[in-house]
Amino acid sequence: MLLGEKTKAIEISQLIKRGELTVKEVVDFFLKRIKEIDTKVNAFITILDEEKIYDQVKIVQEKINLGESYSRLAGIPIAIKDNIVTKGIKTTCASKILYNFIPPYDATVITRIKQAGLIIVGKTNLDEFAMGSSTENSAFFPTKNPWDISRVPGGSSGGSATAVASWQVPLALGSDTGGSIRQPASFCGIVGLCPTYGRVSRFGLVAFASSLDRIGPMTIFTEDCAELLNIIAGYDPKDSTCSPAPKEDYLAYVTEMFSKLSYGDKNLPKKIGIPREFFTDDVDKRIKELILKKVNELSKSFPFDVQEVSLPTAKYSIPIYYIIAPAEASSNLSRYDGVKYGFSDFHSSIWDLYTKTRGHGFGDEVKRRIFIGTFVLSSGYYDAYYLKAQKAITLLKREFDQVFKKVDFIVCPVAPELPFRLGEKAGDPIKMYLSDILTVPSSLAGLPAISVPIGFISDDGKELPVGIQIIGKPFCEGDILTLAKCFEEISNCASKTPKL
Ligand code: GLN
Numbered sequence: 001m002l003l004g005e006k007t008k009a010i011e012i013s014q015l016i017k018r019g020e021l022t023v024k025e026v027v028d029f030f031l032k033r034i035k036e037i038d039t040k041v042n043a044f045i046t047i048l049d050e051e052k053i054y055d056q057v058k059i060v061q062e063k064i065n066l067g068e069s070y071s072r073l074a075g076i077p078i079a080i081k082d083n084i085v086t087k088g089i090k091t092t093c094a095s096k097i098l099y100n101f102i103p104p105y106d107a108t109v110i111t112r113i114k115q116a117g118l119i120i121v122g123k124t125n126l127d128e129f130a131m132g133s134s135t136e137n138s139a140f141f142p143t144k145n146p147w148d149i150s151r152v153p154g155g156s157s158g159g160s161a162t163a164v165a166s167w168q169v170p171l172a173l174g175s176d177t178g179g180s181i182r183q184p185a186s187f188c189g190i191v192g193l194c195p196t197y198g199r200v201s202r203f204g205l206v207a208f209a210s211s212l213d214r215i216g217p218m219t220i221f222t223e224d225c226a227e228l229l230n231i232i233a234g235y236d237p238k239d240s241t242c243s244p245a246p247k248e249d250y251l252a253y254v255t256e257m258f259s260k261l262s263y264g265d266k267n268l269p270k271k272i273g274i275p276r277e278f279f280t281d282d283v284d285k286r287i288k289e290l291i292l293k294k295v296n297e298l299s300k301s302f303p304f305d306v307q308e309v310s311l312p313t314a315k316y317s318i319p320i321y322y323i324i325a326p327a328e329a330s331s332n333l334s335r336y337d338g339v340k341y342g343f344s345d346f347h348s349s350i351w352d353l354y355t356k357t358r359g360h361g362f363g364d365e366v367k368r369r370i371f372i373g374t375f376v377l378s379s380g381y382y383d384a385y386y387l388k389a390q391k392a393i394t395l396l397k398r399e400f401d402q403v404f405k406k407v408d409f410i411v412c413p414v415a416p417e418l419p420f421r422l423g424e425k426a427g428d429p430i431k432m433y434l435s436d437i438l439t440v441p442s443s444l445a446g447l448p449a450i451s452v453p454i455g456f457i458s459d460d461g462k463e464l465p466v467g468i469q470i471i472g473k474p475f476c477e478g479d480i481l482t483l484a485k486c487f488e489e490i491s492n493c494a495s496k497t498p499k500l
Contacts, residue, residue, distance in 0.1 A: 003026065003029045003030075005495060005497070006167055006170075006220050006221075006494065006495040006496075007170075008220075008221045008223055008224055009073055009076045009170040009171055009219070009221070009224040010072045010073065010223055010224055010227055010251070012026060012075075012076060012170065013071075013072055013073050013074050013075055014072075016064060016074065016075040017064060017074070022061060023057045023061045023064070023075040023119065024054070024057050024061065026075055026076065026077065027053060027054070027057050027077055027119055027121070030077045030121065030168060030169055030170075031050070031053070031077075031121065033166075033167060033168050034047060034121070034122070034168045034169075037166050037168055037500050038163075038168060040144070040149060040500050041145075041146050041149065041153075041162050041166055041500065042125060042141050042142070042143050042144060042159075042162075043079070043124055043143050043153075043158075043159045043162040043163035043166070043168060044122045044123065044124055044125065044159060044163065044168075045082045045090075045094065045122075045123050045124065045125050045138075045159065046082070046089065046090050046092075046122055047121065047122040048089065048120065048121055048122055052089075053119065053120075053121055056114075056119045056120065057119060060074060060075055060117045060119065061075070063117065064117070068117075070116060070117035071116035071117060071118075071227065071230070071231055072227045072230075072251065073116060073118055073171065073227050073228060073231065074116065074117030074118070075117060075118075075119065076118055076119065076170055076171060077118070077119045077120075077121045077170065078113060078118045078120055078121070078169060078170075078171040078172060078173070079120075079121060079122050079123070079124050079159075079160055079163045079164070079168070079169045079171070079172040079173075080110065080120060080122070080123055080124065080160075080172070080173050081123070081124050081126055081130075081157050081159065081160050081172070081173055081174050081175055082094060082123040082124055082125065082126055083126060083129065083130055083175055083205060083206040084107045084109060084110065084173060084175065084204060084205055084206070084215065085103035085105065085106065085110070085204040085205075085206065086103060086106060086107070086120065087103055087104065087105050087106045087110070088102060089102070089103075089120070089123065090123065091123065091206070092123075092140075093128065093129045093130070093206050094125055094126045094127065094128045094129075094137070094138035094139055094140060095128045095129055095139050095361065095362065095363070096139045096343055096360070096361050096362075096363070097336045097341070097342050097343045097357070097358075097361030097362060098336075098341060098342040098343070099139075099342060099343055100342055100343070101341050101342040103204075105204065106204060107201075107203060107205060107215075108201035108203040108204055108236045108238060108239070109173060109200065109201065109204070109205075109215050109232040110204065112231050112232055113173075113231060113232065116231040118171070118231075121169060122163075122169075124143075124157070124159030124160040124172060125138050125140065125141070125142075125143045125158060125159030126138060126155065126156045126157060126159055126160075126180075127155045127156035127158070127180075127365070128362070128363045128365060128366050129206065129329070129333065129366055130156040130157075130177060130180055130206075130213075131156065131208065131329070131365050131366055131369055132155045132156050132365055132432065133154060133155045133156070133179070133180075133183060133432055133433075133435045133436055134153075134154065134155045134158065134420070134422075134425065134426070134432065135152060135153055135155040135158025135159060135184070136152060136155070136422065136423070137155070137156075137363060137364075137365045137366075139363050142422055143159050143162050144162070144422070145162065145187060145188060145419045145464075146162055146165050146166040146498040146500060147165070147188070147189065147419070147462065147464055147465060148419065148464065149500075150421055150422060151419040151420060151421050151422060151462075151464075152187070152419055152420055152421070152422055152424075153165075153184050153188050153419070154183040154184030154185075154186065154187035154188065154415070154419065155180060155183070155184055156175075156180040157172075157174030157175060157180045157181050157184050157185075157192070157218065158184045158187075158188075160172035160173065160174045160184070160218050161174070161185055161187065161188040161190055161192065161218060162184075162188055164188070164190045164218050164219060165188035165189055165190050165220075165465075165498060166497075166498055166500060167220075167497055170219065170220060170224065171217065171218070171219050171224060171228055172217075172218040172219075173215055173217065173218065173228075174215070174216060174217075174218045175205055175208075175213060175214065175215050175216070176192075176194035176213075176214050176215075176216055176443070177208050177209050177212045177213050177214070177325060177443065178209075178212065178321050178325060178436050178439060178440045178443045179194075179414075179415075179436045179438075179439025179440060179443065181193065181194050181214075181216045181218060181451075182194055182414050182450070182451040182467070182469060183414055183415050183435065183436070183439055183451070184218075185218055185414070185451040185453075185467055186414035186415055186451045186453070186465070186466060186467030186469075187415065187418075187419040187465070187467075188465065189453045189465025189466075189467070189493070189496070189498075190218055190219065190220055190453065191217075191218070191219050191220065191221065191222050191224075191225045191450065191451065191452050191453070191484065191488075191494075192216065192218045192225075192450065192451045192467075193216045193217050193218075193225050193229060193448070193449075193450045193477070193480075193481070194214055194216045194442075194443070194448065194449050194450070195214055195215075195216050195229065195233065195448050195477055196243075196446060196447065196448040196474045196475050196476075196477065197211075197212070197214060197241070197446035198241055198243035198245075198446075199214075199233050199242075199243060199245075199247070199448070199475065199477065200214060200216065200229075200233050200234075200242075201215075201232075201234075201235075201238065201239040201242045202214070202215065202239050202241065203236055203238040203239040207328075207332040208325070208328070208329055208332065209324065209325040209326075209327075209328035209329055209332070210241075210328055210332065211328060212321075212325060212328075212444070215232065216229075217229055217232070220494050220495075221488070221494055222254065222481055222484045222488050223251060223254060223255070223485070225450075225481060225484075226250035226251040226253070226478075226481045227250070227251045229250050229477060230247070230249060230250050230251060233247045233250075234247050243475070245475055248478055250477060250481055253478035253481075253482070254478060254481045254482050257478070257479070258482055258485050261302050261303065261482070261486065262302070264302075264303050265303070266303055268303075269408035269409070269476075270302075270303055270304050270305060270408065271304070271307065271406065271407040271408045271409070272295065272299075272304050272306045272307070272407060272408070272409045272410075272411050272483075273306075273307055273308070273309035273403055273406065273407035273409065273410045273411070274292075274295065274306060274307070274309065274410075274411060274412065275308075275309050275311050275314065275412055276308055276310050277310065277311055277314045277315055278311075278413060278438055279412070279413075282416050282434075282437065283413055283416040283417075283438070284416060284417050284418060286418075286457050287413050287415075287416070287417070287418070287457070287466055288413065290454065290455055290457065290466055291411070291412070291454070291466075291468055294454045294455070294468060294487060294490065295411060295468075298486055298487060298490055301486070301489075301490055302486050304483075304486075307406070307407065309403045309406065309407060309410065310399075310403075311396070311399045311400065311403060311410075311441065313392060313395045313396040313399050314396065314399075314441040316392055316396075317396070317437065317440040317441045317444060318433055318434060318436065318440060319389070320389045320392045320393060320396070320440075320444060321436065321440040321443065321444060322372070322433055323372075323376050323385050323386060323388075323389040324389050324390070324444070325369070326368075326369040326370070326372040326376065327372075327373045327376050327377050327386050328373070329366075329369045329370065329373050330369065330370045330371075330372075330373025330374045330377065331373070331377075333362075333366065336357070336358065336361065337353070337357065337358070338353045338354060338356075338357030338358070338361075339353070342361075343357060343360075343361045344357050345357045345359075345360050345361070365429070368429060393444050393445070396441060396445055397444075397445045397446075400441075400442075400445045400447060404473050408472070408473070408476075408479065409470055409471065409472055409479070409480065409483055410442075410470070410471040410472075411468060411469070411470055411471075411483075412438060412468075412469050412471070413438055413466075413468070413469060414438060414439060414451045414467045414468070414469040415435055415439070415467075416434070416435065416437055416438060418457060418459050418464045419464055420435075439469070441471075442471045446474065447471050447473070447474060448471070448472045448473075448474070448475070448476065448477050448480055449469055449470065449471040449472070449480070450469070450470050450480050450481065450484050451467035451468070451469055452467055452470070452484040452487050452488055452491075453465050453466070453467050453488075453491065453493050453494060454466060454467065454468045454487055454491040454493070455491055455493055456493065456496075465493075468487055470483050470484055470487075
């Protein structure tokens with residue numbers, strides 16, 4: 001097998017299991033790529049010492065040799081967004097305030113990944129504390145889009161998206177509060193799934209906006225995404241918001257449903273809603289056209305019905321999100337005081353310690369969110385902003401409920417624009433916030449949503465990837481993964497690799 005071509009991770013793992021490849025051969029290949037490529041795109045904040053990587057390789061290979069069942073992704077390298085805590089491995093959140101923080105424990109998703117026999121190779125760059133849409137808010141360096149290094153990879157999981165898209169690793173984990181898995185997945189041409197709120201434990205995910213934060217898989221292929229979800233999803237007593245709802249075998253589900261759909265089985269979820277409010281003039285015409293063309297192609301190849309639907313409150317999602325998320329962030333970030341974690345500035349008094357540590361430790365965007373959050377929660381303004389935003393979320397959820405009585409899926413663009421240039425929006429926070437307009441509605445409603453690549457649009461001489469967004473009913477990850485697989489089949493662009 002030629003690992004040089006993008007290959008399904010579940011197939012690579014099969015070859016390892018059959019003894020046709022060793023874990024070391026696979027890891028050697030990807031480490032070599034990281035060494036060759038990452039200096040050009042800067043996806044990683046930390047690449048683990050080879051010793052730490054090969055210790056994992058040894059353990060996993062020995063267990064595979066003993067016939068231990070593990071998972072369908074055993075032996076596969078994975079990159080982890082640097083806001084998910086990893087025992088003994090620096091976890092910075094791309095912030096100066098945590099630049100030397102080494103967690104004493106693993107996030108639940110990390111424990112599960114280790115149990116499943118995956119090999120953690122590094123921690124990926126992000127916007128500081130996951131606040132941003134371009135990975136330019138990292139305190140260390142920006143990550144570059146592998147399809148055009150003068151452009152952003154999206155954010156905040158831009159490091160994970162770039163690492164996967166440039167085939168430095170076949171799998172990564174990201175986090176999504178308002179679009180941070182889906183938008184970089186779209187900008188980099190990979191699959192990114194934001195699961196239902198509560199489907200995956202948040203224990204060990206550094207909190208940004210706790211009522212919205214989710215961890216999800218980022219992969220080249222939808223089947224790998226399904227299997228990685230199998231590994232990380234499920235009840236965790238350490239996270240009180242984690243759902244006890246039983247999980248299915250997502251990979252088995254997708255495989256079965258996809259074959260039934262290919263035979264034209266009519267009894268499956270098959271109604272697609274196209275929300276009017278997601279196709280306004282603010283969305284690049286070329287993206288809208290490509291989305292509608294693919295939906296049309298899909299309905300010719302598979303038994304899906306398409307109808308228009310409406311979510312009138314979705315147009316208020318940006319103001320709602322940018323009240324709720326900073327409000328929660330301002331509270332969550334109060335723990336960084338110079339005493340408990342990481343960076344601590346020289347000081348003459350306790351007050352001096354707090355102000356200097358936070359003043360020098362946080363970047364501009366994080367400070368902006370703390371200001372906004374503190375303001376909207378302050379007495380006298382709480383009712384006018386925070387409470388009102390909560391009420392608006394209830395309205396939005398009701399609208400989604402109504403739409404999901406009529407259709408099984410909502411299909412729309414992921415982002416209103418193609419990957420933009422580094423620096424293009426850096427000085428204009430409102431412009432940056434507006435790039436989240438199509439991802440925040442489902443975030444506020446807690447619904448699962450995926451971005452899957454459907455093609456490329458040529459811009460200024462560069463071929464840039466475009467993803468389609470599928471939003472599903474709560475806990476229907478299997479269904480959106482199945483529809484994503486259908487789009488993957490008709491688009492046939494997963495295996496393209498950017499030239500770097
Ligand atoms: N871009 C959004 C923000 O800046 C979403 C970030 C995220 O999902 N973590 O808040």
